[in-house]
Amino acid sequence: MPYLRNAWYAAGWSHDLADQPLGRTIHDQPIVFYRGERGQALALHDACPHRFAPLSRGTVKGDRIACGYHGLEFDGVGGRCVRNPHGKGVIPAALSVRSYPVTERYGMLWVWMGEADRADPALLPELPILEDPDFSWVHGGLHVSAHYELVIDNLLDLTHVEFLHPFLASPGNSQRTRFRAEQNGNQVSSYYDIEGEPISGLFRLLWAGPEERGDMRAYMHWTAPSSLFLETSIQLPAGPGPRVPTVHLLTPETEDTTHYFWAAGRNCRHGDEQISGMLHFGIQSAFENEDEPMIRAARSRMTSNDLFAHRPALLPIDEGAVRARRILKNLINAEQQGNGEAEAVRAA
Numbered sequence: 001m002p003y004l005r006n007a008w009y010a011a012g013w014s015h016d017l018a019d020q021p022l023g024r025t026i027h028d029q030p031i032v033f034y035r036g037e038r039g040q041a042l043a044l045h046d047a048c049p050h051r052f053a054p055l056s057r058g059t060v061k062g063d064r065i066a067c068g069y070h071g072l073e074f075d076g077v078g079g080r081c082v083r084n085p086h087g088k089g090v091i092p093a094a095l096s097v098r099s100y101p102v103t104e105r106y107g108m109l110w111v112w113m114g115e116a117d118r119a120d121p122a123l124l125p126e127l128p129i130l131e132d133p134d135f136s137w138v139h140g141g142l143h144v145s146a147h148y149e150l151v152i153d154n155l156l157d158l159t160h161v162e163f164l165h166p167f168l169a170s171p172g173n174s175q176r177t178r179f180r181a182e183q184n185g186n187q188v189s190s191y192y193d194i195e196g197e198p199i200s201g202l203f204r205l206l207w208a209g210p211e212e213r214g215d216m217r218a219y220m221h222w223t224a225p226s227s228l229f230l231e232t233s234i235q236l237p238a239g240p241g242p243r244v245p246t247v248h249l250l251t252p253e254t255e256d257t258t259h260y261f262w263a264a265g266r267n268c269r270h271g272d273e274q275i276s277g278m279l280h281f282g283i284q285s286a287f288e289n290e291d292e293p294m295i296r297a298a299r300s301r302m303t304s305n306d307l308f309a310h311r312p313a314l315l316p317i318d319e320g321a322v323r324a325r326r327i328l329k330n331l332i333n334a335e336q337q338g339n340g341e342a343e344a345v346r347a348a
């Protein structure tokens with residue numbers, strides 16, 4: 001199954017790219033990210049054309065990166081070889097590596113995996129909440145040993161929370177949940193409303209009022225190909241309780257592995273480092289120790305990544321995930337057939 005190429009994909013948090021080159025595989029392509037002279041992010045194919053040494057093992061020199069094996073130097077902007085330290089220093093005209101359009105927004109590095117001349121920053125996913133001063137954020141990431149659509153399935157069906165993450169939901173809340181899914185262009189949303197829900201451990205961390213119950217909302221929004229935003233909030237009898245938005249950016253590393261970058265915000269307890277640490281730990285461990293092993297284990301019972309070929313027993317709770325899979329498939333088909341603008345989508 002091919003990837004949707006003409007889209008921006010999250011490559012890492014900006015703060016993870018400092019003065020050392022960062023090697024990261026995306027869509028089966030090894031890519032080296034590094035910062036040029038002015039601190040700008042640059043991205044090149046991570047294999048030297050001479051003997052294929054990863055350039056991520058090399059040295060950054062201004063906007064150039066020098067191969068750590070025999071010293072050829074490449075310009076980070078176009079990927080051309082600009083220095084050959086051997087003999088007379090002649091550089092064959094065609095000696096270059098692929099360069100990738102890369103940009104930074106919302107504290108995230110984004111890489112464009114398709115045709116470079118179509119890399120329009122206007123097509124970045126819209127996540128202005130990551131810069132909203134009403135919220136404090138913690139950031140994390142993990143490596144998932146499964147196809148990225150299985151992670152999208154997980155996030156567009158939050159009924160798993162009651163069973164897989166008891167810290168985040170109370171027993172039996174799936175029965176009380178009002179659920180609906182909606183499609184809007186290349187976006188799909190799954191809406192969950194639960195009235196009179198006991199306040200979960202997560203919200204107790206943020207809010208210590210006397211109320212025992214509140215009306216929970218969890219609204220998950222997916223934008224093709226793999227950017228998700230979850231609004232979670234609780235309405236208390238006394239007024240609005242805390243809001244905990246989370247952003248989930250999934251980037252296919254290979255057919256069977258995914259880079260998962262997440263951020264969790266809160267509109268209360270700003271500057272409380274202990275709370276930040278607990279939130280980070282709680283969320284990271286839920287994804288790493290509960291979601292990831294379950295997704296991987298479920299994949300081990302499938303013979304390929306083609307979910308529908310396995311004839312899954314679909315339930316009404318699957319509506320969001322099934323819609324997202326259809327949209328993505330159509331976009332990839334349209335792109336493969338060269339159907340003009342249809343495939344240039346807001347992407348993550």
Ligand code: FES
Pocket residue numbers: 048049050051052053067068069070071072
């Ligand atoms: S492998 Fe890079 S210069 Fe030889």
Ligand SMILES: [Fe+2]
Pocket residue numbers: 154160161164165291
């Ligand atoms: Fe989960």
